[in-house]
Amino acid sequence: MDQNIKKENPFDRLFMNQEEQxxxxxxxxxxxxxxxxxxxxxxxxxxxxxxxxxxxxxxLSRPTSVELLQLMVxxxxxxxxxxxxxxxxxxxxxxxxxxFELDRMKLAANxxxxxxxxxxxxxxxxxxMQRFARSxxxxxxxxxxxxxQPETLDLxxxxxxxVSNPKTFHMxxxxxxxxxxxxxxEKKNGKDRHQLLPDGLKLNxxxxxxxxxxxxxxxxxxxxxxxxxxxxxxxxxxxxxxxxAIHQTCARFWRFYDGIxxxxxxxxxxxxx
Ligand SMILES: [Fe+2]
Numbered sequence: 001m002d003q004n005i006k007k008e009n010p011f012d013r014l015f016m017n018q019e020e021q022x023x024x025x026x027x028x029x030x031x032x033x034x035x036x037x038x039x040x041x042x043x044x045x046x047x048x049x050x051x052x053x054x055x056x057x058x059x060l061s062r063p064t065s066v067e068l069l070q071l072m073v074x075x076x077x078x079x080x081x082x083x084x085x086x087x088x089x090x091x092x093x094x095x096x097x098x099x100f101e102l103d104r105m106k107l108a109a110n111x112x113x114x115x116x117x118x119x120x121x122x123x124x125x126x127x128x129m130q131r132f133a134r135s136x137x138x139x140x141x142x143x144x145x146x147x148x149q150p151e152t153l154d155l156x157x158x159x160x161x162x163v164s165n166p167k168t169f170h171m172x173x174x175x176x177x178x179x180x181x182x183x184x185x186e187k188k189n190g191k192d193r194h195q196l197l198p199d200g201l202k203l204n205x206x207x208x209x210x211x212x213x214x215x216x217x218x219x220x221x222x223x224x225x226x227x228x229x230x231x232x233x234x235x236x237x238x239x240x241x242x243x244x245a246i247h248q249t250c251a252r253f254w255r256f257y258d259g260i261x262x263x264x265x266x267x268x269x270x271x272x273x
Contacts, residue, residue, distance in 0.1 A: 042246065043226060045243050045247065046178055049247060051250060051257065054254055054258075056068070057196050059261075060196055060197065060198060061196050061198060063198050065198045067267070068260070069201075071267075074146040077129055077130075077143055077146065078148040078152050079152065080129045082159075082160065083114060083180075084111060084125070084126075086172070086180075087114055089164055090107050090163050090169070090177070091108055093166045093169045094107055099231070100228075100231075103227075106224050110221060117213070119217075120216070122209050125213070125214075128210035131206070131207065131209065131210070132207055132210045136203075149256075149259035151255040151256050151259030152259060154255065155249075155253060155255070158248065158252055159176055159180065159249065168241075169232065170232040171241050171242055173225055173228050173229050173232065173242075174242040174243070177222065177224065177228065177229070178226060178229060178246055179245065179246045180249060182222050183253060184214040184215055192211065193215075194211035194212070194215075
């Protein structure tokens with residue numbers, strides 16, 4: 001056994017003198033305080049990179065913006081198709097140890113809900129998105145034949161690379177569980193994402209289930225993500241990498257909306273394209 005690795009024995013404390021006991025207690029307190037501060041910092045970084053501030057959401061609330069909403073759903077569907085796979089990869093790469101037992105259970109539950117919707121008593125999240133698409137008059141063929149814009153593809157691939165590589169597991173968890181799940185928690189002027197849709201669509205609770213389920217569940221997913229990432233980041237370098245992953249993901253969500261806006265403007269200028 002490597003002599004340099006000193007495993008903490010819970011009984012060691014009994015043999016410490018009082019000065020050593022205080023110093024050990026102080027180090028533990030300092031470490032737990034640092035972890036608590038890091039958790040707050042992660043949430044702060046998410047909340048200070050809001051994408052609901054993107055100008056596309058001001059345009060969306062106009063009654064004439066149904067076509068814009070359809071474009072958003074066609075691109076959003078590309079992201080939804082990938083989401084359960086990210087969670088599955090995170091589950092696969094999550095350390096198999098007692099310390100991460102609860103995290104693995106939560107990731108498994110998250111995947112189960114993504115595929116079945118049974119925890120929220122609805123249905124699979126991909127089906128919920130298809131339901132919403134139908135409610136805004138997109139056909140199944142339009143939905144299935146849509147292809148991702150370059151910006152959408154970049155957002156998909158950035159997260160896929162992070163979750164696929166065990167070495168970037170902490171960044172993948174930050175990108176998916178904090179930055180991506182956090183997108184559904186944002187509010188603009190006190191309104192949830194789905195309350196910013198064009199007026200006059202007459203959508204009911206059934207149509208909007210994709211959004212209401214996420215608004216409720218992702219509160220817990222982000223909290224779980226923060227706990228997991230804080231536990232995973234054992235040093236300052238890893239902490240900085242996780243924060244970078246949040247920034248990079250949010251920046252790519254912003255560009256995802258840029259891409260949709262570009263297509264929308266070009267369609268308005270050249271209606272036959
Ligand atoms: Fe989902």
